[in-house]
Amino acid sequence: MQQNNSREHALLKISVYGAVIFSVTGIVIGLLVGAQMILFDGLYSLVSLGLSILSLIAARFISKHDINNYPFGKDKIEPLVVLIKYFVILVLVIGSLASALMTLASGGREVAVGIALIYSTLATILCIGITYYLKKEANKVRSALLQAEANQWYMDTLVSVAVLIGFVISYLLNFFSATQFIVPFIDPIMVIAVSIYFIKVPIEEMSTALREILDMPPKGKMPDQIKQFIKGLANEREFDESIVRITKVGKTLWVEIDFVIKKEDRLASLTDQDQIREDIDRFLDQYPYQKWLTVSFTKDRKWAL
Incomplete structure (x- = not known):
């Protein structure tokens, strides 16, 4: 850097x-x-x-x-x-x-x-x-x-x-x-x-x-590619919903993800949460930007909006 x-x-x-x-x-x-x-x-x-x-x-x-x-x-x-x-x-x-x-x-x-x-x-x-x-x-x-x-x-x-x-x-x-x-x-x-x-x-x-x-999504295929990956990850783990926000400012790619999980047994532990973050982080490595990644988990959808 x-x-x-x-x-x-x-x-x-x-x-x-x-x-x-x-x-x-x-x-x-x-x-x-x-x-x-x-x-x-x-x-x-x-x-x-x-x-x-x-x-x-x-x-x-x-x-x-x-x-x-x-x-x-x-x-x-x-x-x-x-x-x-x-x-x-x-x-x-x-x-x-x-x-x-x-x-x-x-x-x-x-x-x-x-x-x-x-x-x-x-x-x-x-x-x-x-x-x-x-x-x-x-x-x-x-x-x-x-x-x-x-x-x-x-x-x-x-x-x-x-x-x-x-x-x-x-x-x-x-x-x-x-x-x-x-x-x-x-x-x-x-x-x-x-x-x-x-x-x-x-x-x-x-x-x-x-x-x-204005923090708008960047042009090109990147936002859709990230959203598709997150959607697949949510489906695989049977999460109820995933809300993804993406923007690129300068050299930094900002990605904020909120997973809505109504059944608590779908997410076993903090270690499990960190593994999901690690999977997403590795996926984002393909893009030539610094990363600012935030991944949250909630039972109540209002905290994701």
Whole structure:
């Protein structure tokens, strides 16, 4: 666990350093060559920098144990940070879309294509490298914060690829006098296309984070698989009913199970209860999360509701 936290912190630092380079370079180049798309890329990286620092602070805070003030852990901080991150990105995307639409309506924008083409080529190569590395490591560490960082870089990679394609097209169109009138419109069109595509990413990620904050069941087959196992266990031991509550918050899978047993002889002893807990715990080992398991037994159904 401690090793994973240290690895998470180190990877978040890489994301921070990368965001510093891309934000400064993108904003400076974007202003120099008059490219709204490159400026968007730089501003996105600047926002990513602030969000990456926020993730790093959150990861360090979560890793410090404080059972007195946080008796149920600090898991909710992780989806809360993810929600904030994607909300800020959504605002940036919507603002860039509005700006690009106004630029398009006013007749486009002239861009120094040569410099922009060199920048976009280098930016694309570096973004692809960082995205690949972070995504690979995020799957190993199982960190929502790191996954959010990887998604940020993936989105930045898409921006860089779009910028590169757009400026390659602009460069080629400049060779033909009949098509030169199109060049000023390519930059805002790229921003519009990328913004429209980007809108769905933060909305989807915000939805997932909100489900965790509200303690809703996680998406996928996992909740049904757990409920089916518990139902089979209850039937095997002839319990009257089993009530299962499941949620995933951050890196922790929360499972609360209440068995209703009206005939006391169906459950022989505390040792028998612990054996049931052990069986459930072993079943949950297949899922790549920390576990918070609570198993209760009652004769009166009202204590299970």
